Amino acid sequence: MSTLELGRIIVVGASMGGLRAAEQLRSAGWKGELVVIGEEPHKPYNRPPLTKEILARPGTLEESLQSTALRQRASVSDAQWRLSERVIVSDLRARTVTVDSGEHLEYDGLVIATGIRPRRLQAPGPTKGRYVVRTLEESRALHEELSSEKRVLVVGAGFIGCEVASTARQLGCVVQLVEGSRGPMHRVLGHEVSEAMRNWLAGQGIEMVNGSYVEEFLTGSSPDDHASHARAAGVRLADEQELAADIVVEAVGSVPNTEWLENNGLDLTDGVVVDSRMRVEGAPRVVAVGDVARFPDPWSGGELRRIEHWQTAIDTAKTAAKSLVASLGGTEEPAPFSAMPSFWSDQFGVRIQGVGAPHRATSIEVLEGSLEDPASGVAISYQREGETIAVVNVGLPAGRLVQYRDMLTKITSPA
Ligand SMILES: Cc1cc2nc3c(=O)[nH]c(=O)nc-3n(C[C@H](O)[C@H](O)[C@H](O)COP(=O)(O)OP(=O)(O)OC[C@H]3O[C@@H](n4cnc5c(N)ncnc54)[C@H](O)[C@@H]3O)c2cc1C
16 A cells, blocks of 8 residues: 555644645545644634624634534544644654654654734733734633723734724724724735725724834733733833723734744744745645745745735645645646635625735726725725736625626736
8 A cells, every 4th residue: 555545644733724734635635644733622613703703792612613613524534633732843854743742743744734823012011901813712802801881902903903993893892993104904905995994994983093013011000900910901102102991902913833843944934935836845745834834926926925814724725735645646746826815804894805916016996986985885906017916895795806806817817
């Protein structure tokens, strides 16, 4: 029998990317052992609702888990799920990983699917009363705090920050959103659309704060505030503005989970660098998927980038699984990765959807609707060097994006 039947593939990271990679390994012909190791105690669940429905809704952790659990194909029912276990070290030359109990596990192939964690603000001050949202537990813990009239300060106005702000406001909280030196969702949507969204968010009752770095977390003066119980009661920004709050949510970007891959000679600058087939450079029989993978994105002129979008975890898993099975004796080498990036976000019941690489555009054109009133439905195309490289829709039915997506594919589909 061949390695395809007798070997072992280890998937590190038991979330969207890890699950989809395991399923795609089976589809690509892998019949051997599949071991999925994940540090969270749960089987894979969906993260997008954590800042939306799950954050808004009362209910137990168990109920939230049930409603977010990702459906699994029968083909991975025989996979060995090692949950609540963390890989702490790897030796890619010896083909082993070591989990936190000290156990070494050998593999024939390895999938890196360890994703990212929220970046934390390094400013001094109390750590209590400060929240991030990446896991189900974190979303539930924040929900418990979000009651009417509570003052919620969200630091960071990317998609996560804007979604938390929107949900908190809808629950009746008094919300301030610190947007940094550029506007909300600026990194993805660009200046003009970010400006339009800023005005719209403000119109929904969110106080936009044009501040920059947090210098210090302020301590409240309630009777509970002896050292061990002190809670953050706001922040002082670099420009000396002081903002009071009952809770602070940090939404200031992410850090790839790659520490366990150190000392293997890999390029771990902002994720794991892979080639166009998701193979880790410098490590045979190792692939990476999802938020942690930094790959040459043909929609961005081949620029190496990580894409923290749900659909990218699915798309990269397909290519990575085929590559890995091919390197272990399978026959089907995948085509270079070329999936069009796509994303969505929901804020105040309005859907924002996009395809392509809007961050590279040099100009935009409004295709329908008006940026003055984005929630009533607006479609924006993004141009660079005479080509349409992205489309973003706000408040329009999903089908409309499909129509624009086709237009985009014809113009910029990579070779
Ligand atoms: C709150 C939230 C809302 C989102 N909303 C949207 C949205 O609206 N639209 C959209 O397109 N995308 C959204 N996303 C992004 C989308 O959820 C991610 O792109 C997707 O989860 C990436 O999956 P992943 O498996 O690569 O990484 P992750 O989901 O981060 O999973 C990585 C897993 O690996 C585990 N792990 C890490 N290190 C180790 C280790 N050493 N050993 C073992 N296990 C380890 C982690 O605990 C985690 O379970 C959202 C993300 C979040 C957090």
